Amino acid sequence: MQKIIYLFSLFLILWGGTGCALMQKPDYSVPTFYDLSALKVPEAISAPVEFRAFSDVSGNGVGLFSRSAEGTVESDDLNRFTAPPVQLIRRRLIELFPPVPVNNPLKVSGTLCRFEISKPRKSALMVMDYKFSCYGMSKAVRHRIEVKLKGNSGVQKAEALESCVISSARRLAGEVSKFRKECDRKRERK
Numbered sequence: 001m002q003k004i005i006y007l008f009s010l011f012l013i014l015w016g017g018t019g020c021a022l023m024q025k026p027d028y029s030v031p032t033f034y035d036l037s038a039l040k041v042p043e044a045i046s047a048p049v050e051f052r053a054f055s056d057v058s059g060n061g062v063g064l065f066s067r068s069a070e071g072t073v074e075s076d077d078l079n080r081f082t083a084p085p086v087q088l089i090r091r092r093l094i095e096l097f098p099p100v101p102v103n104n105p106l107k108v109s110g111t112l113c114r115f116e117i118s119k120p121r122k123s124a125l126m127v128m129d130y131k132f133s134c135y136g137m138s139k140a141v142r143h144r145i146e147v148k149l150k151g152n153s154g155v156q157k158a159e160a161l162e163s164c165v166i167s168s169a170r171r172l173a174g175e176v177s178k179f180r181k182e183c184d185r186k187r188e189r190k
Contacts, residue, residue, distance in 0.1 A: 031080050034064075034158035036088040037095070041166055044096045046173035047180040051094055052109040056086035060115060064157055069120040079154030086112040089128070089165050096169045106134045106180050108172070115164075117157050123148045124160035128168055132176055134183035141175060143168045 062084055063075035081088060089112065114127035126145045131138060145164040150156050 029078055031078050032154050033080055033082045034154075034162075035082045036085070036092050036158070036162045036165055038159060039162050039166060041096070043098060044169050044173035045177075046097055047106055047177045048098050048100045048104050049176050050100045050104050050107045051090055051097075052107050054086045054090040054110045054112065056084055056112045058085070058112050058115050060085060064117065064154065064161075065115075066117040066119050073116070076154065076157075079157065085115045085161075086110075089115075092162075092165050093169055093172070096166070097173070105183070106132065106176060108132055108176060115161060117149070117160070118146075121146070124157065124164050126161065126164035126168060130172060130175075132179045134180060135187050137179075137183050137186060139179055143171060145171075 061075075062081045063077070064079045064081070065073050065075055067073050090110070093108075109131050111129040112126075113129060114125050116125055117123070118125050124147045126143070128143045128145075129140065130143065131140045145167045147160045147163040147167065149160050
């Protein structure tokens, strides 16, 4: 009886091992990472700006997210950012604006509300709330930037999202320059 149990156990081990050996290895794809600095553009013409705290209320983490017509959101696990998008956006804005002199009074902070791909509109969408402050004055603006996709690949999605950041930076350059002039005029009147 003991011999039968031993043989049966040996059979189960060999049968189980053979089954595992014959199974295919699952396919694995390495994710591609983006950092919103692929597009080469000139520096923005603007008053020097100190970029302060930027926060993210989009909830996207580091994934490239797409939104369907029904409002469902899905993450593309094969295409990711190297850091949370709000950090990459702040870094890109710092790169696009002139260097900040010491004791610069003009400060800009931001809150990222949306940074995603809209499937039904076939476009990238960025919604960012900016707050400017200078000499005790402040102003808030919202940028809603949408850029059409050139295709559906991860590279094309990342480029469209980066184009949103660049469009926002160009618009921001004009707004902060105008705000700085308003602040200087108000300060001179005092």
